[in-house]
Amino acid sequence: MIRRLRIALIASARFPIREPFAGGLEAHTWALASALRRRGHRISLFAAPGSDPCLGVRELAVHAPRLSAAARADLSMTDPSAMDEHHAYLRLMLDLAHGDGSPSYDLVHNNSLHYLPVAMAPAVPAPVVTTLHTPPTPWLESAIQTDPTGSGVFTAVSAHTARSWQPLVHAGHLRRTELAALVGSARATLVTPCWDEPYGLVVAESLACGTPVAGFDRGALAEILTPDCGRLVPYPDVPALAAALDETMSLSRRACRERAESFCSLGRMTDRYESLYEELLS
Incomplete structure (x- = not known):
């Protein structure tokens, strides 16, 4: 009782x-x-x-x-x-x-x-x-x-x-290895800048994990993504972004990783800074 x-x-x-x-x-x-x-x-x-x-x-x-x-x-x-x-x-x-x-x-x-x-x-x-x-x-x-x-x-x-009322798909503040595992397990990354993105590190991180990107064509995103690793649509066309998602998920994960290594990697960035340093000092 x-x-x-x-x-x-x-x-x-x-x-x-x-x-x-x-x-x-x-x-x-x-x-x-x-x-x-x-x-x-x-x-x-x-x-x-x-x-x-x-x-x-x-x-x-x-x-x-x-x-x-x-x-x-x-x-x-x-x-x-x-x-x-x-x-x-x-x-x-x-x-x-x-x-x-x-x-x-x-x-x-x-x-x-x-x-x-x-x-x-x-x-x-x-x-x-x-x-x-x-x-x-x-x-x-x-x-x-x-x-x-x-x-x-x-x-x-x-x-x-x-x-x-169930809490969202929010994983908190992760270490790099944990973040890489999470992003790498996704089929695509949605990147939706509402301003002219100066670079877009999340794009580079996604590609490094072999995950293709669908996003709005703002700022530097078009410099990073190629048709092999992502799809961009005009801002703020949400229906177009949704329509591009299926195609994005079918892109080659290997191509994403290769783009990251050739264009976005820490080694590539450091090489270019070293070249600048040598140019200034010579």
Whole structure:
């Protein structure tokens, strides 16, 4: 039998958790809080004012700050409602982290869409579970990345939503041997400069690993690539780049390596610098 827990359930601050529900998020939170209470758990629902009092509601302090005329005139000022939410969740998470005069919680369940419960979860003594209700958003993704320990626990409302939050194809900062193994295992490298690339070391590195390149024709890329080892398309023609990818993957890996050795290698660069030094000194 599961023991009875004291659970802090964090709801969205935008709409009350009561019928008629403003949307699926509110209905989900109400149903979860009701079901947990029926099973004997002690629920404190932190929610917007006007929420169903039967749920053990503790209202989020969503109060408009008193701003001076000078502050309101600041061009960088965010939307007032976003500022209200920010301070409400900040106050809540500080209370959960340092104690708010009530008994401690066994667990905190974040059912909101706000980033602060995620970003501040490591400061809370109790485990924090966050349910993901939406596709990735910049604020939530960045909040998740602020926790270097990866201590947060996440669930999602569907397998589809969970897959959308899976981390990308990012390998981090690799040593040269590790980087060479990774690039060499690829069938092609996409190089997409948005400026006139002065050289494009990633192109040379890819060719050195025997991996052909498909990219935008910007800057020096056309000096490095030949038709044997890569394909270039006009910038910023994304459909053309996608169309060139299949052909790029069929190019000879040996030709890529040979181009790197003859044009891009450290030895070739050093030879030319030595020739320049001798020319200057003779």
